[in-house]
Amino acid sequence: MQARTKLQREIVYLSNTKLSILNRDNEVWAYNSCLQHIAYATKHKFNCLTCGEKWNRGKERKKCVCPSCDRTLSIINTKCLTYKQWTYFCSLEVVNDFQVIRYFKIVANHKVGREVFVSIDEISQHWLSENGKYEIYAKLHKYNGYLDYWKNEFAIRRKIPNYYGISLYDISVSGCCPDYEVLPKYRKLGFKGNFGNVPPLNFFMELENNNRFECLLKRKEFALLSYYFGSRGHLVDRFWKTICITFRNGYKIKDLNLWFDYLEILQNLGLDCLNAHYVCPNNLEDNHTFYLARRQRRDERQRKKDLIASIQSYEPTYYKEKSKYFDIELGNDEIQISVIRSVQDFYEEGKELNHCVFTNGYYKREYSLILSAKIEGKRIETIEVSLTDFNIVQSRGLRNSKSEYHDKIIDLVNQNLSIIKHKIA
Numbered sequence: 001m002q003a004r005t006k007l008q009r010e011i012v013y014l015s016n017t018k019l020s021i022l023n024r025d026n027e028v029w030a031y032n033s034c035l036q037h038i039a040y041a042t043k044h045k046f047n048c049l050t051c052g053e054k055w056n057r058g059k060e061r062k063k064c065v066c067p068s069c070d071r072t073l074s075i076i077n078t079k080c081l082t083y084k085q086w087t088y089f090c091s092l093e094v095v096n097d098f099q100v101i102r103y104f105k106i107v108a109n110h111k112v113g114r115e116v117f118v119s120i121d122e123i124s125q126h127w128l129s130e131n132g133k134y135e136i137y138a139k140l141h142k143y144n145g146y147l148d149y150w151k152n153e154f155a156i157r158r159k160i161p162n163y164y165g166i167s168l169y170d171i172s173v174s175g176c177c178p179d180y181e182v183l184p185k186y187r188k189l190g191f192k193g194n195f196g197n198v199p200p201l202n203f204f205m206e207l208e209n210n211n212r213f214e215c216l217l218k219r220k221e222f223a224l225l226s227y228y229f230g231s232r233g234h235l236v237d238r239f240w241k242t243i244c245i246t247f248r249n250g251y252k253i254k255d256l257n258l259w260f261d262y263l264e265i266l267q268n269l270g271l272d273c274l275n276a277h278y279v280c281p282n283n284l285e286d287n288h289t290f291y292l293a294r295r296q297r298r299d300e301r302q303r304k305k306d307l308i309a310s311i312q313s314y315e316p317t318y319y320k321e322k323s324k325y326f327d328i329e330l331g332n333d334e335i336q337i338s339v340i341r342s343v344q345d346f347y348e349e350g351k352e353l354n355h356c357v358f359t360n361g362y363y364k365r366e367y368s369l370i371l372s373a374k375i376e377g378k379r380i381e382t383i384e385v386s387l388t389d390f391n392i393v394q395s396r397g398l399r400n401s402k403s404e405y406h407d408k409i410i411d412l413v414n415q416n417l418s419i420i421k422h423k424i425a
């Protein structure tokens with residue numbers, strides 16, 4: 001995009017004339033601090049992937065020290081010969097009252113027995129003006145789910161967020177060059193070179209506009225800062241007063257996800273989320289389990305209440321529609337068949353025979369008549385008779401199967417369908 005506004009033209013000019021080249025110290029710092037340092041290990045040898053040194057392996061299992069470059073290396077047992085890694089880092093400069101965040105991509109190509117080949121490429125800049133406006137001056141960033149690349153020359157780029165509200169130019173960095181320069185206002189707000197996992201541009205914007213963000217930074221609560229910027233960040237606002245109570249009590253939250261889950265359970269139970277007794281537990285896992293069980297018991301009681309209420313609310317309608325069939329009694333000395341007389345009885349029928357006559361709301365079916373076949377009071381099968389063509393639609397016993405009395409029941413009902421037909425006339 002062409003620089004159109006006065007601000008954009010000024011930024012393009014300053015970027016091309018005032019910014020320094022990344023110095024050697026920063027390049028070394030970026031390699032040392034932002035990437036992994038690895039030794040490939042075979043059965044008998046360690047290979048330093050930074051300087052290419054090989055030496056006989058000792059008893060080390062996780063870490064070793066290269067005798068040549070003196071680095072502490074993470075050990076990977078493999079027969080591979082190459083390794084590629086990359087990440088982003090940033091440097092901060094102040095140019096003519098602008099806060100400039102410069103983003104670099106560092107790529108390291110490793111090969112066993114060779115010195116590492118490192119390339120560093122500047123890919124983007126954010127320019128923040130004193131009055132809170134910003135512009136993106138960057139290479140074109142393309143990301144299609146598989147490939148992530150930067151191409152073309154630097155230009156002013158559009159600030160269009162994607163579907164998730166994130167811009168392709170919001171970049172999380174693995175570190176910030178230690179010789180950073182920031183506008184005095186950010187220094188006053190507590191910035192000391194650490195962004196946590198928050199993309200730097202968002203970090204500065206939040207820092208300037210959000211007191212809670214500033215408070216967390218001054219308290220060095222980087223885990224909470226990152227959380228605040230993540231997908232469940234709204235919980236930090238919702239439980240802000242509770243978080244302040246943990247500060248006052250010197251309570252350290254070890255597992256933020258679990259702790260916020262726990263607070264939601266407490267709140268749901270109507271317990272006081274401003275009481276240190278609840279919100280600063282010695283054993284978070286145990287408390288979480290305890291109150292979760294309490295909530296599940298309460299939810300279960302509530303479900304039962306709702307069920308009873310829903311049964312009671314439909315009883316009058318069912319009575320009105322089907323009570324004229326209630327005096328139908330079919331059967332013989334062995335099997336007794338009668339119309340189900342209440343919604344409550346549908347519930348009992350479904351529960352005892354473990355089928356869906358209640359759950360699927362058969363009591364609401366205007367053109368079905370539901371009967372229950374019993375032997376000495378014990379439910380055997382449930383029969384559905386159509387009130388449009390007076391046929392048996394289905395007859396089902398325990399868990400929808402046929403009982404040993406199925407054929408007898410079908411015969412009994414078929415012999416007496418005329419009684420039901422007579423009722424509707």
Ligand SMILES: [Zn+2]
Nearest residue numbers: 048051066069
């Ligand atoms: Zn080495």
